Amino acid sequence: MMMKLPTQFQDHRHVWVYIELEESQVNPVSIELLGEGRKLADKLGAQLAGVVMGPPKGGGGGPALEEAFAYGADLVYLVESQLLTNYRNEPYTKALTDLVTIHKPEILLLGATTLGRDLAGSVATSLKTGLTADCTELNIDSDGSLAATRPTFGGSLLCTIYTLSSRPQMATVRPRVMSMPERQTKPVGRIIRHELTMVEEEIATKVIGFLADNRSDRPDLAKADVVVGCGLGIGAAINLKHVGALARTIGGEMGCTRPLVQKGWASSFRQIGQTGVTIRPKLYIAAGISGAVQHRVGAEGADLIIAINNDPHAPIFDFAHVGVVADAHRLLPALTKAFSRLMPLRERQLCELRVKAYE
Amino acid sequence: MHIVVCIKQVPDSTQIRVHPVTNTIMRQGVPTIINPYDLFALEEALRLRDLFALEEARWLRDPSRGKVTVVTMGPPMAAQALRKALTYGADRAVLVTDRRFAGSDTLATSFALSCAIAKIGERFGPPDIIFTGKQTIDGDTAQVGPGIAKCLNIQQLTYIKRVTRIDHLRRSIDVERCLEGGTQFIESKMPCLITMLDGLNTIRRGSIDESLRAARSSILTWGVADLGVRDVDKFGLKGSPTVVKRVFAPAPRAQKSVQLGTANKTVRHVADELVAWISSHQPKLADGPLSKPGA
Numbered sequence A: 001m002m003m004k005l006p007t008q009f010q011d012h013r014h015v016w017v018y019i020e021l022e023e024s025q026v027n028p029v030s031i032e033l034l035g036e037g038r039k040l041a042d043k044l045g046a047q048l049a050g051v052v053m054g055p056p057k058g059g060g061g062g063p064a065l066e067e068a069f070a071y072g073a074d075l076v077y078l079v080e081s082q083l084l085t086n087y088r089n090e091p092y093t094k095a096l097t098d099l100v101t102i103h104k105p106e107i108l109l110l111g112a113t114t115l116g117r118d119l120a121g122s123v124a125t126s127l128k129t130g131l132t133a134d135c136t137e138l139n140i141d142s143d144g145s146l147a148a149t150r151p152t153f154g155g156s157l158l159c160t161i162y163t164l165s166s167r168p169q170m171a172t173v174r175p176r177v178m179s180m181p182e183r184q185t186k187p188v189g190r191i192i193r194h195e196l197t198m199v200e201e202e203i204a205t206k207v208i209g210f211l212a213d214n215r216s217d218r219p220d221l222a223k224a225d226v227v228v229g230c231g232l233g234i235g236a237a238i239n240l241k242h243v244g245a246l247a248r249t250i251g252g253e254m255g256c257t258r259p260l261v262q263k264g265w266a267s268s269f270r271q272i273g274q275t276g277v278t279i280r281p282k283l284y285i286a287a288g289i290s291g292a293v294q295h296r297v298g299a300e301g302a303d304l305i306i307a308i309n310n311d312p313h314a315p316i317f318d319f320a321h322v323g324v325v326a327d328a329h330r331l332l333p334a335l336t337k338a339f340s341r342l343m344p345l346r347e348r349q350l351c352e353l354r355v356k357a358y359e
Numbered sequence B: 001m002h003i004v005v006c007i008k009q010v011p012d013s014t015q016i017r018v019h020p021v022t023n024t025i026m027r028q029g030v031p032t033i034i035n036p037y038d039l040f041a042l043e044e045a046l047r048l049r050d051l052f053a054l055e056e057a058r059w060l061r062d063p064s065r066g067k068v069t070v071v072t073m074g075p076p077m078a079a080q081a082l083r084k085a086l087t088y089g090a091d092r093a094v095l096v097t098d099r100r101f102a103g104s105d106t107l108a109t110s111f112a113l114s115c116a117i118a119k120i121g122e123r124f125g126p127p128d129i130i131f132t133g134k135q136t137i138d139g140d141t142a143q144v145g146p147g148i149a150k151c152l153n154i155q156q157l158t159y160i161k162r163v164t165r166i167d168h169l170r171r172s173i174d175v176e177r178c179l180e181g182g183t184q185f186i187e188s189k190m191p192c193l194i195t196m197l198d199g200l201n202t203i204r205r206g207s208i209d210e211s212l213r214a215a216r217s218s219i220l221t222w223g224v225a226d227l228g229v230r231d232v233d234k235f236g237l238k239g240s241p242t243v244v245k246r247v248f249a250p251a252p253r254a255q256k257s258v259q260l261g262t263a264n265k266t267v268r269h270v271a272d273e274l275v276a277w278i279s280s281h282q283p284k285l286a287d288g289p290l291s292k293p294g295a
């Protein structure tokens, strides 16, 4: 790809990862991005920097700094201000835009979370630069440009996008799309502090409250190692108990397709796919799911995909590793039994109790 | 109250097929729809208009009830989407269309729409709220809403479930915003731009009256020249920092899936076979979650 980069952008160097904090904990997507950012920086022969923003805590940013260095950052830009206590678009956009203008990164990556997408959109527009959303693959081209690949048309196609005439090249990546890098024990390295020049009166919004979702109602599908998913082929809401029982038995979470959420059979936190959660489990069992592209994009990162469908031509068999042409209602309970036969007696009894409680 | 709603006409992505040889989208015969998320935005706008019409007439001595203006940028055919929005109850419609908008990425689209909204403001009074959908189902970027807000230099409120309160005198608005871990309650100044989530409302069915009115209403059509921007290089391909270099179909998995036969076998047999297969191919699982059931 030929670049005609205007001269004012030619001194843009280095790869940056925005480190998203959730109550001063680093969001795992930022760690995945540090891993990816490290690879890009190495290909460019550039440095990798983390950007940490939040309220002042004294002692310099706390655990986020340690994490950034442990997962590969060479340096960290740190902005601390009382105005950054809760995420609000204006002060965060101002801080990040100013940092970019002063320190000129070549590439800036953010997680495609609610926060990351909100922030990335404003920062890119302020800087009048390109932003590629929800990338599934990032690479450095032979001439040093960022090649960002993302699904489009609901996942039916992929496209590779370049930002040619402006800098930085910005991209967001959804949680769990990139793999988690190894943690290294490294001391906290170079930190560059930046002052946020803004006052409360310049900010149009106030956060007046926050209501956390009920944890018991909120499965963490994205982090589950085992997911048992079901679709309309399950037939009726009552049959979900077979799915739940299998998930419980093998220590997994239950997931579903969008129509089940629309019918009110399952909560939207369980929906896997383009408009739901991206999962990356070691094992995904998909029962009665046709495998529409919108579902596929959220599920195909699983290490092992087992599909159960009574239609041998269902598209899910195109991306499953193992296909079983069978009736899901009958096979699911049998599978639960087969798994529990593998368990030692005591565990099996405990598990049966749990499954009963679930029903 | 004046509310502007940005909508987009998109191909119904559930019906899209990809040409097996050329890897292009086969649009022929694929119906177009209003981007589903935009319908939630439109409904919220109509709901607020109706809710506050009375209050505005009574307390603010503003006899002209609130108005909802829908705007879209697209090919001339996108007028269909606007007409549909009128039948749902929008008051006026603006089509922003010009060859020179072709190839716009999210930045150039945000810029063009923000120019159109500024002009709508000049013609019909400044908007109090601008609504967009959370994202489109063809591009999926969720970038145009924030882009418009930044171009207009107003507050953006993304992933909003609902508007809970509007205070006309203080020009403030309360919204519920959906985050990964729960719901955030935000108070903001107006004007602001809101991107709407799906789910909490359903678009009304237009009345026959409204359909008749929609059929009669004219749709304002503006091109580049109407937007009053000297630097036309900010639109379309030239104004787009991103370039799509390659479009391709996702690679099929190199290996076809292993089919476990079910003919002449009992369910128990198939289940045992499947469990054996999983255990042998995913040894990591055996000392992982599978060994800690129900954990």
Ligand SMILES: Cc1cc2nc3c(=O)[nH]c(=O)nc-3n(C[C@H](O)[C@H](O)[C@H](O)COP(=O)(O)OP(=O)(O)OC[C@H]3O[C@@H](n4cnc5c(N)ncnc54)[C@H](O)[C@@H]3O)c2cc1C
Pocket: A154, A230, A231, A232, A233, A234, A235, A256, A257, A258, A259, A260, A271, A272, A273, A274, A275, A276, A277, A287, A288, A289, A290, A291, A292, A293, A294, A295, A298, A308, A309, A310, A311, A314, A326, A327, A328, A329, B013, B014, B036, B137
């Ligand atoms: C904008 C947009 C976003 C979307 N986002 C998502 C998303 O995030 N996630 C998502 O999942 N969908 C999403 N969808 C919907 C998606 O297009 C599909 O409609 C949906 O995934 C299909 O769900 P399904 O497989 O459960 O149902 P169906 O497509 O109806 O498939 C049911 C399957 O079950 C099989 N079956 C029937 N009976 C049995 C039986 N007894 N035993 C075994 N198999 C049986 C059938 O052969 C069939 O293959 C989205 C759509 C749009 C337009």
